[in-house]
Amino acid sequence: CTHYLFIVVVAVNSTLLTINAGDYIFYTDWAWTSFVVFSISQTLMLVVGACYYLTFTGVPGTATYYALIMTVYTWVAKGAWFALGYPYDFIVTPVWLPSAMLLDLAYWATKKSKHSLILFGGVMCGMSLPLFNMVNLITVADPLETAFKYPRPTLPPYMTPIEPAVGKFYNSPVALGAGAGAVLSVTMAALGCKLNT
Numbered sequence: 001c002t003h004y005l006f007i008v009v010v011a012v013n014s015t016l017l018t019i020n021a022g023d024y025i026f027y028t029d030w031a032w033t034s035f036v037v038f039s040i041s042q043t044l045m046l047v048v049g050a051c052y053y054l055t056f057t058g059v060p061g062t063a064t065y066y067a068l069i070m071t072v073y074t075w076v077a078k079g080a081w082f083a084l085g086y087p088y089d090f091i092v093t094p095v096w097l098p099s100a101m102l103l104d105l106a107y108w109a110t111k112k113s114k115h116s117l118i119l120f121g122g123v124m125c126g127m128s129l130p131l132f133n134m135v136n137l138i139t140v141a142d143p144l145e146t147a148f149k150y151p152r153p154t155l156p157p158y159m160t161p162i163e164p165a166v167g168k169f170y171n172s173p174v175a176l177g178a179g180a181g182a183v184l185s186v187t188m189a190a191l192g193c194k195l196n197t
Contacts, residue, residue: 042133043129043184043185046100046125047103047121047188047189048189048192050063050103051103051117051122051193054066054103055193056196062104064103067099067100094129098132102125103121105124121189122182122187123185125185126182126183127179128178129177131174134173
């Protein structure tokens with residue numbers, strides 16, 4: 001019972017992190033910087049909880065189930081945004097499911113080897129989430145235009161969307177997020193596995 005309660009707590013906290021930190025669809029001058037930082041933070045929250053859940057049950061597929069829990073929690077929480085008048089296609093949930101599937105695949109393909117899950121699964125999850133997340137963001141209505149059209153009444157002045165400066169802070173936010181995520185996710189995957197021992 002304690003183990004399952006822990007799983008739920010981690011999933012809820014993952015969702016809270018996403019709601020608080022993952023609001024990078026309000027683009028400012030720091031758009032790509034935000035994308036990199038928040039992609040990494042969400043990757044780490046996914047990988048530690050998913051690896052814990054996966055090695056606890058020992059059943060390939062539970063990492064994907066954990067990502068589904070995160071997704072559903074986030075969609076329910078972000079449903080409150082409709083009350084503020086946001087359009088449907090502006091509410092984005094980071095794409096955890098494909099990355100979690102890669103964790104399951106690494107665990108299953110290596111015959112439930114924890115070390116392979118940590119190394120291969122961690123790298124694949126860390127590299128894939130920024131890519132999937134950018135594809136996810138591309139499908140959304142222009143974030144800057146929407147942020148001006150639907151200003152959040154609770155935003156402090158320094159959070160108000162502003163016109164971006166010419167050029168981007170990073171040339172390739174997906175590559176930077178994937179590179180950093182691949183390294184850091186291995187450590188968090190190891191932590192997730194260690195929590196079961």
